[in-house]
Amino acid sequence: MGKITIGCFSSLVGSMSLDFAVKLSEAAVKKGHEVDLWLSGNGTMLGKKGQSKFRDYSYLMDTVTELIKSGKFKITNCEACAKARGISREDTVEGFGVASMDWYLASAFSTDRILHIGGE
């Protein structure tokens, strides 16, 4: 089994890239791999507490919660990106990390595969 680091630099909840990153993470964890998912830019809004689950809206939090419980998945928000959007640590869902980009770099240097998804 290996480890993949995914950096997602977009977007709001409902974006194609964020959706893709979470689904790829889910498939990788189900196969026994480890996943580090770094969220930057508008992607940090995925970690915001109090999101509502509406019909016809993509809702990723249930999947993310299950992934965190698996112990094979780490998800971390870019601290500066989150703060710039008014999201403090207190506003962030339990299980999400909050860190500087050092975290992403460290993960990138210790992983087997990396997929860096740019902004939309």
Place this chain on the structure above:
Amino acid sequence: MRLAVFVSEYREPAMLERLKAEKLGIVLVQNGVYHAALKKDGNVSPVLSKDVEYYALSEDLQSRGFSDSDVVDSKVKVINYDGLVDLIFNDYEKTIWL
């Protein structure tokens, strides 16, 4: 080097022509799957003109109204997320997202 290139938009990324690898795979995801399923004036997308491996994500095809087999170009292998994970870990060493 075995390189997998993710194409996520329905336009031809300029960089694609310049990429060289011992083994090159192009993975069509998101709106990039239109390259696999649509023709312009009867011609397939220029993205499909290279002598490389092509893949398209089934979920992204289906969410755009394409069934897996009937409209997808024969050069393109349709894969799901499980297959994509295997590609990333087993078939390619590096990935880039265009």
